[in-house]
Amino acid sequence: MGQIFDKFQGKEWRRKQIRKITDKVFDRVTNDAERANLTFEDLYIAVLLVYNDMNKHLPGPHFDPPSKDTVRIMIQESDVNLDGRINREEFVSFIERLTSDTFIVVGQGLIITLVVAPTIAMATKRTTGGVPGIGKLVQKLPNSVYASLVTVAVVLFQKSIQEV
Numbered sequence: 001m002g003q004i005f006d007k008f009q010g011k012e013w014r015r016k017q018i019r020k021i022t023d024k025v026f027d028r029v030t031n032d033a034e035r036a037n038l039t040f041e042d043l044y045i046a047v048l049l050v051y052n053d054m055n056k057h058l059p060g061p062h063f064d065p066p067s068k069d070t071v072r073i074m075i076q077e078s079d080v081n082l083d084g085r086i087n088r089e090e091f092v093s094f095i096e097r098l099t100s101d102t103f104i105v106v107g108q109g110l111i112i113t114l115v116v117a118p119t120i121a122m123a124t125k126r127t128t129g130g131v132p133g134i135g136k137l138v139q140k141l142p143n144s145v146y147a148s149l150v151t152v153a154v155v156l157f158q159k160s161i162q163e164v
Contacts, residue, residue, distance in 0.1 A: 018099065022092045025049045037085035043094075044071050050095055066098065074098065121150035 029038060029046045038046060051065040066074075078086060078094040086094060125146050128138045138146065 015096075018096055019092060021050055021053045022095045023088075025053065026088050026091050035085075037083070037087050038091060039085055040072065040075060043075060043086050043091070044068055046091065047071055047095075047098070050099070054099065117151040117154040118147040120154075121147040124150070 025046050026038070028049065029042050030036060033039075033042050035042070048065050051063055055062050074094060074097065075086065078090050078097070080090055080093075081087070122143065125138055125141075125143070129135045131138075141149075
């Protein structure tokens with residue numbers, strides 16, 4: 001699935017999006033803390049801010065941030081210079097590893113919306129031909145209009161599931 005998403009947007013797009021979010025969050029947290037690097041508490045606040053931004057700007061389901069224990073384990077793997085703090089490049093690497101599954105989920109949602117929904121639309125259009133009242137109306141609609149309507153319905157359905 002990730003490979004298909006890469007073909008739609010490209011790995012470079014993903015890196016740019018992550019970099020844009022991480023730079024903004026890193027600058028905000030280090031400016032607030034008046035430090036050049038992030039401590040564990042700073043890092044956890046930064047992770048929460050990154051997940052907040054992802055949930056606002058990326059299509060698909062809401063993503064829950066990791067627990068403090070997960071972040072504590074991952075900070076040991078990301079602290080390359082072993083100073084107990086995370087610098088900007090370590091932070092970008094940390095967030096890339098932390099969010100790698102997130103983009104796969106987003107990609108799967110896009111595939112469902114862009115590929116599966118129009119296919120379902122065409123199949124249902126053929127089967128509604130014999131339904132009294134609705135069948136004639138559906139058959140009169142151009143395929144592109146009907147596929148668009150079904151795709152919008154699928155997107156609305158996905159959003160309603162996310163809100164529950």
